[in-house]
Amino acid sequence: MKKIVSYNWLQIDCLINNIYQQLIDDYFYPDLIIGIARGGLIPATNLSYLFNCRNIGVIQYQRTSNDKPFSLINNHNRHIGEYLPKGDFKNILIVDDIIVKGIIFEDAIKLIKDYYPTSLTLRGAFIFNQYEGYLVKNMVYASKLDKDIWVVYPWEKTT
Numbered sequence: 001m002k003k004i005v006s007y008n009w010l011q012i013d014c015l016i017n018n019i020y021q022q023l024i025d026d027y028f029y030p031d032l033i034i035g036i037a038r039g040g041l042i043p044a045t046n047l048s049y050l051f052n053c054r055n056i057g058v059i060q061y062q063r064t065s066n067d068k069p070f071s072l073i074n075n076h077n078r079h080i081g082e083y084l085p086k087g088d089f090k091n092i093l094i095v096d097d098i099i100v101k102g103i104i105f106e107d108a109i110k111l112i113k114d115y116y117p118t119s120l121t122l123r124g125a126f127i128f129n130q131y132e133g134y135l136v137k138n139m140v141y142a143s144k145l146d147k148d149i150w151v152v153y154p155w156e157k158t159t
Contacts, residue, residue: 006152012127015142016043019125020050022140023093028123030093034059034084034112036104039097042155043127047095057084059094059111061104082111090120098128098151099141 007015023030034057035044041058048056059082094108105124112122122138128151129141145151 018142032089036096040095044095099126
């Protein structure tokens with residue numbers, strides 16, 4: 001049975017701090033943080049403050065047909081555009097709210113490698129993981145979720 005689960009700001013803050021600690025424990029200090037719009041923008045901003053990283057980029061994808069729960073676009077994620085700062089960044093962190101199929105993350109990696117061919121390390125950070133495949137070493141997440149859960153984040157609430 002599909003289930004909607006709401007998270008509050010304190011819960012999300014704790015999960016983002018968990019991601020930060022995992023990256024610190026791995027001695028990873030990004031010099032560029034890229035948020036996947038829309039869901040990854042707030043976690044990316046939070047992590048940028050924790051890491052004191054002022055270099056922020058955005059890649060925009062659309063993976064839902066509207067803002068209603070379970071409205072995923074079937075096997076299609078539309079790349080809308082990106083804002084990526086110029087520079088010679090060595091450690092890049094890609095941030096999204098959730099990883100479900102890994103398609104957006106894989107596409108973002110290709111785009112970023114083309115844009116920053118001299119970067120040394122690309123890492124992915126996700127608040128939630130619903131991915132059933134093998135998570136590679138360069139990915140961290142704060143919490144594993146079953147596929148039948150739809151997360152409502154505090155920034156999505158309109159009332």
